[in-house]
Amino acid sequence: MTFKRLSALIVPLLILGVAACQRSTGNQGEVEIRQWLDRWKSAFSARDVNAIMSLYDADVVAYDVVPPLQYVGKDAYRKDFEQLLGQYEGPPDVEHRNVHIVAAEDVAFATGLERISGTIKGQKLSLWVRFTSGYRKKSGSWFDVHDHFSVPSDLETGKALLGLKP
């Protein structure tokens, strides 16, 4: 085999390899993170804490709407979900809006606005929050390693702004 014929074989192979490497960092991850978000919504509405926590990494670090500044590890974050979901009478509803997903092969993040609605102590409540989540892919599955949920604050009055809408 001549060098020319060899090149004719190797060059397309290398291009294929690079293309495969690139493709796996693109849309497939976005589709999978969107599926992750749908699973999270279903588990949250069902108040199924086990199903929620199966989506998280053991070493998750979370910044929630409520204190403290950070929840470190799955056990701490699980208690936070139990505390929140225990307050709802009936299933809460979750709506996502303005979702952006950026995904590489095994690292991704998602951001968006989230409306959580439900009944607490006989009162119907609806709250728009901002969310950001960071993910790692391990053994073919995406796990959330970081959550950040919040509402804006008025620094002059010291009030949490709980009534904002997109």
Added chain:
Amino acid sequence: MTFKRLSALIVPLLILGVAACQRSTGNQGEVEIRQWLDRWKSAFSARDVNAIMSLYDADVVAYDVVPPLQYVGKDAYRKDFEQLLGQYEGPPDVEHRNVHIVAAEDVAFATGLERISGTIKGQKLSLWVRFTSGYRKKSGSWFDVHDHFSVPSDLETGKALLGLKP
């Protein structure tokens, strides 16, 4: 050239290609994002809005401590920085703690606690916030496509918790 000799050439080439693809998703990105954070801190302390904004993508979407729910695009976010930095008498100080960085080849995110200290209206103020930032690498440089800054809120009293410390 026989098929055997051809394989002996192609297989190591493919392994090298895969290794290069994998390696670029590792520590190098973490080092670069840490440098990004240092550049952000320096630019913030210098109240240099141009230097800050050079670190952001044109299509950045930001959730800040203060309203509205989201700042969409670089122009909107620039005004937010100008508004904040215009309040400080003298350079504000920034400290990062509990920083976690997850980086692939061209997608990364960083999370941590941030203390911003400075003098506003003659008063020395210090505030611990949580931050999450999402990045994309374009033409060899990392650009921030998403920021999320917040303090926790007390949902019972409606107060923003501005005095928390890690």
